[in-house]
Amino acid sequence: MNSFYDIDFAQLYKQHLIAYRYHDVTAEKWDKKAVRFAETFVEKENSYTRQFLDKMKIEPTDSVLDIGSGPETLAIPLARLCKQVYAFYIYPLNRLYQRGIQAELTFLQGETGGLQGETYQDLQNAVEFSLGTLTELERQKLQAFYQQKQQSQQKISHDQAR
Known part of the structure; x- marks a missing residue:
């Protein structure tokens, strides 16, 4: 693999869906998971987020697109490390997290499903x-x-x- 352009994202996504069966999960189940995930990984310091961010090697001048941001598990800590974060999450729960965070994050909303x-x-x-x-x-x-x-x-x- 030589660059970002050599990655077949469509194939990786297809394999991921088959392996983890996420495509069978309803929006309501994702919203419930997001609440638990927020309590565990966003509201507290944790090793998962710390290790993930360490591997990303984010620079203060970077802009990041977080697709499937959920309860902003990574977007919120990323906003402290880089210039700008675009958090994309299609389910309505993220609207709760927009309040008070808008100064650091930009949210994109789309029609669900x-x-x-x-x-x-x-x-x-x-x-x-x-x-x-x-x-x-x-x-x-x-x-x-x-x-x-x-x-x-x-x-x-x-x-x-x-």
């Missing part, structure tokens, strides 16, 4: 971002799925089987 796009190409791009390049047959099936949802005026959401 829905396709953020307007065309079939947007859907294909989102799927390929997570799973990698689709075969021609997979594209045809995805397009048929998309057209069926469009005709019935149904929204497309994550983890939707049909």
Whole structure:
């Protein structure tokens, strides 16, 4: 591996989902986990956070994007070490943590669980971002799925089987 650009993030993410089955966890369960995680790892000094941050070698001039920030387990300590942290967490619990922390952190909010796009190409791009390049047959099936949802005026959401 020579650089950041050599990493196949789509493949790593796919392997991660299979190994840990996080894709089966509902938003409500993540919110409950986030509360426990906040109590254990954010509100107290702990070895997990300390070791993780030590390995990152953050500089005061760095900007960090924390994707899946949850209760800001890493974002809050990172904000003390670097220039700027962007914490991205799609579930509504993070709104509780925005109060009083806004001076240090910037939060991005998105619609939970829905396709953020307007065309079939947007859907294909989102799927390929997570799973990698689709075969021609997979594209045809995805397009048929998309057209069926469009005709019935149904929204497309994550983890939707049909």
